Amino acid sequence: FDPSSTLVRPDLRVLVSSASHNTYPRKMKHDDVIIVPELFGREDDWSLYYRLVDEMRDSQQKQDVRGSEWISWHEGAHLISKNPKGSPTFHKIIDRLCEYFKIRRESIGTRFNWYRDSCDWKPFHHDSAAFNPVRAKNQNITVGVSFGATRELAFIRAKPFEDEKKCRLYFPQTNNGVFSFGRDANILWKHGVNALPESEQDGKGRISIILWGLAMDVVEEEGSPSLLGSDGQGPHAQRDHHRGGRGYSGGRGYGGRGGGRGGRGRGHHRQYRRDSDGGDGRDGYDRNHCDNRRPGEDGVELEGGKGRDDRRQF
Template sequence: MTHNATHDASNAQPLRENVNRRRRNRKKPSHGKDHADRANVVVSVPADAVADDAHDLRENLKKTTDLRDDLLRQRAEKEHERARARAQERTRPQPKSGEASHQTPRAKTQNKKGRNTQDFSPSLAPPGLKLVVGDAAAKTLGRKMHGRHVTYVPNFFCAEADESAHATLLEEVSAAGSSEMWIPWHEKSHFIANDRDRHGKWKQDSPMFTAVVEKIAAYFQMDVKATRFNLYRDEEEWKPYHHDAAAVKKDKARTQNCTIAVSFGATRDVAFEHAKTGTTVFLPQTNGSCYAFGHDVNVEWRHGVPQVPEGLRRAEGEKCARVSIIAWGWVDQDRDDVSSFAN
């Protein structure tokens, strides 16, 4: 037993030495060289890409900054509103003990944050269009016109029920003209009496036409420069939205700042369409009535006579024809914003 143990120990010794030698000779990784190699690697990036990334970064930073500023501004505005409301509440007289509050329901509404009201501050913005009603019984309008006013005078030339003026106008004008008297106008939307027919002498040969123009001049204190006779034979005929010439021609603007129209026959709407927003305002024109508008209305609004919808048109044979006599000229009128409020 002792011999065998000694033999095993002597055999194990060389084995351990071989193992240790292999371990010592095993090649260890050279980390220093790897680091040096990686340090020498150069990544090539296009200059345009770097510039684009920098631009995007600046844009994102600006958007973030703007958003932050907007939030801070909104927060400051809300705090200012709350502070103002608190200050108003502190200065409001409080009822004494035992006395009833005299605060009106409207005042209570004003204390609350507006739901159906955007601003409780008074507005001094001038009207885009203001309707003024004149008295037909007076000799003149009796007030100075304003460029933003549309003046309406019912029964201006005759009572609404009086159809004689309409009939007389058609008879006189037709008799005073030639066979080429009536010409289609505005892309055949309606007809006009030809101003060049007989060199315009037909106007002088119609006493009723002359009387209408003279009444326009006297009532509105107008220096009449031009006239026209429009004919709408039925409710299918109409007039497109348009500006009158003084709004687009400098030579006309020097002598014309007002348009006046007198209506005879069937009731038709005259409509105003805002040139920028498209908002429309309709004003029915009854037999014998008159409307007038100044410079600002002509520039900021277009006007026309809308076609009557088919379902509302009257049958043939019924009284649906309409005549309008137009006068263009100069009327002294205010143009400032404050005067547009005058009544």
């Protein structure tokens, strides 16, 4: 047995950190997945979820923030707001995430996702820093915070194993919890939010706020994968010195193949409502049944922030 055979980089490294820290206490690496339960409060406290929904509703009703309206995304899989700056809570959340993960404010891009109820989901995709060299210069981490109902964040290995099988990893995203993954994880894996079977659908909604940016003091290691092509299916033409073998004992490959987009869904808008019974997590849009939206296996939905900071000062 040769102990040096263990000195190789992993495909993914999963770490759990504490909400008691002001900042993440370890050096980050590009393979890291970091889970921080209850960074924004107790798991059973839904107050931030409802506050975000109410602030977004008020901003939209006042019509004083252009782009704050809900729009259909990923072919009707869920809703986003492209401009949530009318929500003071949103900005406080972004401030805390930047502080915890030591992310440069000038580098960030954000996304406000609303999964209206348990029918919504998100197809597998790479964030755009996996293939866009401009964004890759300013984004080496993806951070997501979840409010509301628990949903599974799924990772699928972009490049199949030799037997053509793909590894799948599921991480439940609980209320007030935070999840991050590094640059190389974004290239080698696709991620999405699993759909729920009908037997588990309870009508409860979920908000996820996504932050892309440049985390400081991240450890650079030999053997990182090259960027993907613009179609998500190959090494980018502009390769750098990080490409090549993984760790001490050989190559890890270039990351991922794209594949077909997920099943098409209905992307029409619905009238907002807030249930009056309060506290049960039910919210969203009037509808009598879930849309016929079926998850696709390998959608090449390529996402990423624009590097703009719409921060409101307090």
